[in-house]
Amino acid sequence: MIVLETKKLTRAYGGVVAVSEVDFQVKDGLITGLIGPNGAGKTTLFNNMTGLDTPTSGQVFYNGEEITNKSAHRICRLGIARTFQNIRLFKELSVLENVMVGLHFKTGKDPLKGRLKAAVDSYLHVRTEYDATHEKAMKWLEFFGLSEFADELARNLPYGHQRELEIARALATDPQILFLDEPAAGMNPSETESLMNTIRRIRDLGVTVVLIEHDMKLVMNICDTITVLNYGRNIAQGTPEEIRNNEQVIEAYLGKEEE
Amino acid sequence: MINFILLILIYTGIYALMAIGQNLITGYVGLLSLTQAGFFAIGSYVTAILSVTYGIDFWITVPIAGILAALFGVVIGLPTLRLSGDYLAIATLGFGEIVRNILNNWDSLTNGPMGIQRIPMITVFGMKISPYAKWGFLVVVWLFVLVAFVLFERLANSRMGRALEAVREDEIAASSMGINATRYKVWAFALGAGIAGVAGSLQSTFILSVTPGVFTFMVSIMVLCMVVLGGMGNFAAVILGAFIIQFISYFPQLVGLSNIIPPQFKQILFGLILVTMMIWRPQGILGRKTRGEPAIFKRRGGKK
Numbered sequence: 001m002i003v004l005e006t007k008k009l010t011r012a013y014g015g016v017v018a019v020s021e022v023d024f025q026v027k028d029g030l031i032t033g034l035i036g037p038n039g040a041g042k043t044t045l046f047n048n049m050t051g052l053d054t055p056t057s058g059q060v061f062y063n064g065e066e067i068t069n070k071s072a073h074r075i076c077r078l079g080i081a082r083t084f085q086n087i088r089l090f091k092e093l094s095v096l097e098n099v100m101v102g103l104h105f106k107t108g109k110d111p112l113k114g115r116l117k118a119a120v121d122s123y124l125h126v127r128t129e130y131d132a133t134h135e136k137a138m139k140w141l142e143f144f145g146l147s148e149f150a151d152e153l154a155r156n157l158p159y160g161h162q163r164e165l166e167i168a169r170a171l172a173t174d175p176q177i178l179f180l181d182e183p184a185a186g187m188n189p190s191e192t193e194s195l196m197n198t199i200r201r202i203r204d205l206g207v208t209v210v211l212i213e214h215d216m217k218l219v220m221n222i223c224d225t226i227t228v229l230n231y232g233r234n235i236a237q238g239t240p241e242e243i244r245n246n247e248q249v250i251e252a253y254l255g256k257e258e259e
Numbered sequence: 260m261i262n263f264i265l266l267i268l269i270y271t272g273i274y275a276l277m278a279i280g281q282n283l284i285t286g287y288v289g290l291l292s293l294t295q296a297g298f299f300a301i302g303s304y305v306t307a308i309l310s311v312t313y314g315i316d317f318w319i320t321v322p323i324a325g326i327l328a329a330l331f332g333v334v335i336g337l338p339t340l341r342l343s344g345d346y347l348a349i350a351t352l353g354f355g356e357i358v359r360n361i362l363n364n365w366d367s368l369t370n371g372p373m374g375i376q377r378i379p380m381i382t383v384f385g386m387k388i389s390p391y392a393k394w395g396f397l398v399v400v401w402l403f404v405l406v407a408f409v410l411f412e413r414l415a416n417s418r419m420g421r422a423l424e425a426v427r428e429d430e431i432a433a434s435s436m437g438i439n440a441t442r443y444k445v446w447a448f449a450l451g452a453g454i455a456g457v458a459g460s461l462q463s464t465f466i467l468s469v470t471p472g473v474f475t476f477m478v479s480i481m482v483l484c485m486v487v488l489g490g491m492g493n494f495a496a497v498i499l500g501a502f503i504i505q506f507i508s509y510f511p512q513l514v515g516l517s518n519i520i521p522p523q524f525k526q527i528l529f530g531l532i533l534v535t536m537m538i539w540r541p542q543g544i545l546g547r548k549t550r551g552e553p554a555i556f557k558r559r560g561g562k563k
Contacts, residue, residue: 052435073439076434076435076436081436090429093425097424101421101433104421104425104437123413123419126413130417
């Protein structure tokens with residue numbers, strides 16, 4: 001089943017067309033890879049699907065509902081979470097608090113009550129709310145083996161752990177789809193190895209994962225399906241095997257051989 | 260002498276209220292707003308006009324002053340909070356000046372530059388709290404500070420407090436976590452404005468008169484100094500900051516040197532304080548509240 005798709009999505013910055021009429025589909029429960037050379041429009045596509053950017057034309061559908069012009073916080077609340085290429089943690093907050101912020105709209109808020117009443121409730125019962133959020137946040141830290149760093153400031157974490165924390169924070173919003181923007185960037189081979197396991201564990205939780213990645217070993221190993229962008233266009237999609245043998249993809253990455 | 264110290268403490272209390280509001284806006288949400296003087300003025304005039312012209316009791320004018328200032332906070336917050344950093348500072352500075360100019364020129368309502376005199380004293384259970392006796396007024400002011408401190412401290416530890424800090428740290432990441440950044444910024448702005456309005460109410464019943472000349476840009480700068488000096492993101496620290504700044508500005512009078520040291524001296528000193536703090540101790544005297552489990556929750560003790 002397709003949970004998220006873009007229809008002829010185009011994003012132009014003045015005369016530069018970053019993404020051009022891309023039809024991108026995400027299937028439920030799978031790990032989808034999004035690859036392409038630098039500047040191919042991968043992150044732009046991510047931003048347009050997660051509400052941080054608005055497409056010039058085209059549409060985005062999530063579970064059949066159009067979310068094209070929705071703002072980022074709305075889209076997150078619908079069940080789409082993301083991480084960022086250049087890690088965006090709340091640096092001066094503790095590791096635990098980072099995850100607690102991720103739980104923001106999941107805690108202390110009863111959808112049946114009015115917004116104001118919910119806010120007042122969480123204010124009056126600060127202690128109870130804190131404990132409940134604390135407990136849930138700790139569970140996510142345990143999932144990533146970060147419990148020992150809970151009270152550490154996020155900026156003091158080693159790089160690899162910062163990446164993991166960002167994923168933990170995104171998962172705390174309880175998403176149906178998780179977008180990872182170059183999760184393995186800057187990681188050494190053993191860190192990448194453990195990241196691959198983590199991503200599989202995330203999929204096993206029932207979360208659909210979409211990832212941008214340049215590390216081909218990682219992409220070919222864990223992705224169920226791969227989409228390739230080049231110059232803002234969708235040039236191929238299929239299983240890792242198909243992509244590996246696709247001539248257009250090889251050309252995009254390695255260039256064409258002179259006749 | 261003792262009277263003079265009491266006077267400093269009363270002003271510390273009034274300014275501490277404004278500093279608490281400024282701390283929520285600047286220390287928690289990271290917005291450089293320079294408009295506390297404007298909200299302070301609105302609060303002062305609300306109490307002055309309502310109690311002098313309409314004979315309404317002080318205790319009723321206080322919430323009205325707070326709410327009206329908060330509403331103005333929303334009104335100027337909605338358009339200006341799209342701006343960041345210096346641009347926001349300039350826009351809010353402009354608002355403060357607009358308020359002062361309106362008060363100066365709207366003769367039929369505010370009596371222009373003459374201001375409003377003979378504001379009634381606060382009464383508690385039929386007892387007049389005279390600003391000349393000072394002790395009573397001191398208690399009233401610091402009760403306000405205590406209540407505001409508890410309310411704002413609690414707010415900072417709630418999920419809203421975490422959301423505000425997340426917005427400060429990274430607005431884009433915060434909105435990707437389902438946080439409506441604009442809404443929280445406006446809320447913080449409104450609450451900070453509201454408390455400054457309450458401070459204004461107290462000020463007008465302390466001086467027993469209001470004139471537009473009081474609410475200059477310097478007031479906003481002083482409040483900002485208090486927050487920076489004490490420590491951004493720490494409500495107890497900004498109250499300390501308020502005391503130090505008030506103490507410094509009355510120091511020449513306190514030691515009887517006001518003939519030698521001109522009043523402009525304090526402005527030079529504030530500038531020096533801001534610059535020195537920024538270079539040597541940008542986190543302020545006490546610094547941001549320590550991380551980990553909020554102190555007010557520590558009663559359970561130990562790690563879980």
